[in-house]
Amino acid sequence: MKKGVRVLAVMGLVMVLSGCAQSRQAHTESAAAFDEPQYDWGSISGEKLVIWGIYPEMERSYITKAFDRYQEFTDNELEIVQIPKEEFEQQVLASVAGEIEKPDILLSYGGTNIEAFQPDENFYDFSDAVWVDDLTDTSINQTVYNGKIIGLPHWEASVSGTLYNKEIFEKYNLEIPGTQEAFLQVCETLMQNGITPLYMPGKEISMLLYQFPMDCLVEDTDILNGLNDGTLGYDDLPKMREVAEWYKNMAQKGYLGETYRTDDWNGMSEAMDSGKYAMMLCWDTWLYTDFTGDASQFGIMPAFVGIPEEGTFEGPNLGLFIVNKNSERLDAALDFITFLADPYNYNAVFEGIYTAPVFKNQVASISTPQYLEAERLIERHYRDSTAWLRIRGFSQMDASCILEYMDADGKETAEECLAKMEALRQERLKCK
Known part of the structure; x- marks a missing residue:
């Protein structure tokens, strides 16, 4: 088979997963x-x-x-x-x-x-x-x-999603959620029991990881092409509003704790080892490259960042x-x-x-034990890292606009937040 033909097929999920299966x-x-x-x-x-x-x-x-x-x-x-x-x-x-x-x-x-x-x-x-x-x-x-x-x-x-503390989930009889609403219910139960649901290092802007839900959006080639040819912007996409609103809702309900604005990468290991936080958006190999605690205490489940409804895992x-x-x-x-x-x-x-x-x-x-344990769930909800690689002008750092929206106290709409993100992306494209 010619290389050019094979390259056109690389987005096929079945072939991706066959590569993952080899690691077993x-x-x-x-x-x-x-x-x-x-x-x-x-x-x-x-x-x-x-x-x-x-x-x-x-x-x-x-x-x-x-x-x-x-x-x-x-x-x-x-x-x-x-x-x-x-x-x-x-x-x-x-x-x-x-x-x-x-x-x-x-x-x-x-x-x-x-x-x-x-x-x-x-x-x-x-x-x-x-x-x-x-x-x-x-x-x-x-x-x-x-x-x-x-x-x-x-x-x-790696495979990215939500790392979760299995001992905390077991203690409060929590199961891996299957929908966005079920995820929020898990967060509320944790809050009621004095556990901060999600550690989000807001000072490290790139760790807001808003590309996770965007991978789902740009599976639609019309959306991806529209973003890349200038006929669409972030503020034209209703689903993007759901993503921005998810972050704001998580902050307002206290699900990210009181210090998410100043929490950073250096605090991730300590936070997840402390038992004070139950979950974190991250990738499975982090538990073996950066985490200093007991990796076996953690599993991986989908990332529930507003969309898609059933959550998503992102490839490396x-x-x-x-x-x-x-x-x-x-x-x-x-x-x-x-x-x-x-x-x-x-x-x-x-x-x-x-x-x-x-x-x-x-x-x-x-393979990580987390991958092997969640293998079937990952197969159902796996997506290649597409937004980060294929959206022209994309930057993880544009999540700074989402952080500002989270802190805006009603003075900014989701549409205004997305318009600012789009303006940053377009400015970046002008320089290329």
Whole structure:
């Protein structure tokens, strides 16, 4: 099958879930099946490659292991430059404009997130790379830009929804809700028993995660195309009003606690371990990468953020290693990518990591217990991460408008909130 044909099929849920299903057996297999290199790499030595990424994303254990392994095996040097999130896009744009030197390799997310970086002019096209056929369908969906495979996904693949404290649910005889109304009833029962229903770190704007319900909206291609061609805005979508109103209702009823405006990422682990909060919008692998408490106390259920009625799970957003095709060290950069994509290497660095597979031959990682426990529920309500990848001008940071609306005390309507979000999106598009 031609790659172009396969790319058109990557949104198919059945194929996505087949990739997830593979992970159920992963922990029973051995990476020893790949006890020697499968691809041709390592003939280039004595080079120094400069890699840019957002701080602290290149400190993930499997990435640092891969970096160390590459330098040990090839005698090449990697200069790792970590840039604060709020400065990353500005720095990359400055390099694209020729104001500062470009890196050889960029670690970034794909889709419309890289649109401003002029991918066709600046990024290498991997569509014919030897490793493309080893990517799961979920992974390919993350890599496609303008019909090309724009980078190598080398990341943990998570499932997002609502993490919930199973002990608290059991104590108050609560079951996983099946509707938006049932979710609010759960929240009310928790409040009546002195438990704050949902920890929401409002100071970390991106953690409002309003893209979860938007994935449902843009399954309608007319809506997605309308947003992208300018014939529709957020404020034209009645369902978006339901989303904004959900946040405001949660705040007004006290379901987010009194300190949600100042709660941040650094407080997530402590909050969920304290027993004072019952739930949090998040992804399953967080319990194994950032949480310092007992992960077994938690399960995962759908995210009930106003829509859809039955809630939703979101598939992963994968970091991509993207190559500057104009680099003076292009051959060395491509050699590095081939190294990362080799089952011999990625199984070594992902061994024991909780993640669904990014590669078909990824046999050393293991699925989270939360995924395995909720597998059937996830299959029914799973959606690819579409809004975040495919809506032009989308930014998680536009949730700042929702936060302002939550605090507006009736001085702002949901429509006005959405109009402000749309204005920010359009302003961003003008700069691209």
